[in-house]
Amino acid sequence: ADDVTLDPWGSSTIADYRKLFEEFGIEEFDELIESVPNPHYLMRRGVIFGHRDYGPVAEALRNDDPAAVLSGFMPTGDPHIGHKLVFDEIIWHQQQGAEAYGLIADLEAHAARGLTWEEIDEHARDYLLSLLALGFDPEEGTLYRQSGNREVQDLAFELGSKARFAEFEGIYGFDSETSISHMQSVVTQMADILYPQMDEPKPTVIPVGPDQDPHVRLARDLAARMRFFKVTEAYFSQELDDAERALVAEAYEALVEVADGDQDVRCVHGAQHLVDPNSVALDADRPTVEVPELDDPVRASAVKKLQNAGMEPLRPRVRFLDRNASPDAFEDLVERIDGEKRRYDEHVDAFDLSPEDAEELAREVEVDNGGYGFQMPSSLYHRFMTGLTGGKMSSSIPASHISLLDDPAEGYEKVKSATTGGRDTAEEQRELGGEADKCPVYELYAYLLSGDDDDFAKRVYDECVGGERLCGDCKEQAARLMQDFLSEHQEKRAEVEGMLEDLDMELES
Numbered sequence: 487a488d489d490v491t492l493d494p495w496g497s498s499t500i501a502d503y504r505k506l507f508e509e510f511g512i513e514e515f516d517e518l519i520e521s522v523p524n525p526h527y528l529m530r531r532g533v534i535f536g537h538r539d540y541g542p543v544a545e546a547l548r549n550d551d552p553a554a555v556l557s558g559f560m561p562t563g564d565p566h567i568g569h570k571l572v573f574d575e576i577i578w579h580q581q582q583g584a585e586a587y588g589l590i591a592d593l594e595a596h597a598a599r600g601l602t603w604e605e606i607d608e609h610a611r612d613y614l615l616s617l618l619a620l621g622f623d624p625e626e627g628t629l630y631r632q633s634g635n636r637e638v639q640d641l642a643f644e645l646g647s648k649a650r651f652a653e654f655e656g657i658y659g660f661d662s663e664t665s666i667s668h669m670q671s672v673v674t675q676m677a678d679i680l681y682p683q684m685d686e687p688k689p690t691v692i693p694v695g696p697d698q699d700p701h702v703r704l705a706r707d708l709a710a711r712m713r714f715f716k717v718t719e720a721y722f723s724q725e726l727d728d729a730e731r732a733l734v735a736e737a738y739e740a741l742v743e744v745a746d747g748d749q750d751v752r753c754v755h756g757a758q759h760l761v762d763p764n765s766v767a768l769d770a771d772r773p774t775v776e777v778p779e780l781d782d783p784v785r786a787s788a789v790k791k792l793q794n795a796g797m798e799p800l801r802p803r804v805r806f807l808d809r810n811a812s813p814d815a816f817e818d819l820v821e822r823i824d825g826e827k828r829r830y831d832e833h834v835d836a837f838d839l840s841p842e843d844a845e846e847l848a849r850e851v852e853v854d855n856g857g858y859g860f861q862m863p864s865s866l867y868h869r870f871m872t873g874l875t876g877g878k879m880s881s882s883i884p885a886s887h888i889s890l891l892d893d894p895a896e897g898y899e900k901v902k903s904a905t906t907g908g909r910d911t912a913e914e915q916r917e918l919g920g921e922a923d924k925c926p927v928y929e930l931y932a933y934l935l936s937g938d939d940d941d942f943a944k945r946v947y948d949e950c951v952g953g954e955r956l957c958g959d960c961k962e963q964a965a966r967l968m969q970d971f972l973s974e975h976q977e978k979r980a981e982v983e984g985m986l987e988d989l990d991m992e993l994e995s
């Protein structure tokens with residue numbers, strides 16, 4: 487359990503969730519739960535254990551402000567009870583008023599797992615039927631396939647221009663053997679994550695397993711890189727101390743000087759304080775605006791803070807000052823700076839804005855200027871279910887998981903044959919109590935079989951650890967509940983078939 491690796495296409499088990507908080511900066515969900523309106527039982531029971539930046543989503547839900555939820559499914563096999571966690575999370579957010587998106591990651595399944603299109607079609611249908619049967623409202627929400635969504639493809643192309651192969655190497659371990667389609671499926675996934683914000687920036691949550699965190703981190707980075715106005719945003723959001731702020735102000739003023747006056751100016755020395763010098767081309771034929779050098783330590787700390795806040799200091803903006811930039815691009819830049827300045831001038835008290843308000847203002851500016859103004863996407867992480875045979879629940883080991891398509895009688899048998907956290911003898915169990923925390927059957931109660939009834943889940947737990955509950959009866963009860971759940975779910979699947987047929991037209995790739 488010492489090594490924690492996060493590999494979206496691997497079979498990593500996350501043995502020690504605590505490490506995720508320390509090493510990857512995933513935050514504990516517990517600290518936030520009070521701010522969530524009507525928390526879902528998966529939240530209340532700690533199955534949802536971590537998040538990145540979920541605060542803005544919770545706030546939007548509380549205030550009935552726009553918010554979105556999106557998750558994707560790679561149709562590589564049958565949907566099972568582990569996938570149900572994500573289905574439930576999407577549906578719950580939809581019921582709390584968020585725009586909901588469910589997508590079929592068919593390009594990823596083809597590129598990363600090599601499935602044929604026929605296999606993908608069949609599995610895609612099964613995922614969607616279960617999502618609908620569990621309560622997803624397709625009238626209010628959006629379902630799509632990656633390959634059939636032109637807007638996502640276009641956005642993926644745009645995001646691809648901000649992503650570098652070296653990053654894919656670092657994040658995903660891609661190498662010279664990785665197919666181009668696999669890389670393309672990654673930028674497609676980035677576009678999926680940002681898709682709910684194409685019309686309007688809004689807090690968006692991606693509920694996933696923690697193995698998908700690399701995708702979330704990259705999407706957050708790319709969202710930030712799509713911004714033009716990040717420097718002023720940092721400036722006004724008071725990330726910086728006074729000296730650093732003075733430095734940014736100088737660079738900013740220099741840019742404004744360009745906007746205000748001499749359009750021949752092609753290079754802004756002031757900006758270089760905060761910029762990778764290689765990204766500013768010096769053009770000997772044109773006059774320059776000079777800004778005095780400031781201390782290197784100040785520059786270094788300002789750059790660091792901007793980077794920590796997910797901002798690439800000034801680079802996207804001075805990109806247009808490159809020697810190869812067309813006069814049109816240059817004028818466009820001048821206009822943007824000018825527009826930005828006017829916008830900020832309206833807010834003379836901008837220094838007093840809260841970081842949240844400053845960020846909102848920056849996004850408004852961005853959208854006014856034709857950008858997306860993406861808000862960094864948030865995420866929720868749930869625990870993986872333990873396999874019924876111990877170890878990880880895996881689609882490739884049928885006895886380890888219960889498929890939502892399993893015959894109810896088969897589901898019953900699988901639960902009956904599951905390993906438990908019970909003691910060797912009934913006597914010992916009465917004396918010491920069972921180990922519910924290590925028991926896959928208890929997990930079934932907590933994650934699924936108790937539904938919204940916290941008291942029931944708690945009673946099973948208390949009776950188990952108190953030695954009043956013995957595994958034979960406990961499994962019998964769980965097996966019956968599982969059988970009922972599967973029968974009911976499959977009946978509902980049959981009922982929503984018609985709904986899926988109506989949607990099929992839209993979903994065709």
Ligand code: SF4
Pocket residue numbers: 906907908920921922925926927928946950951955956957958960961
């Ligand atoms: Fe698991 Fe139930 Fe046995 Fe406890 S009594 S260890 S919850 S099967």
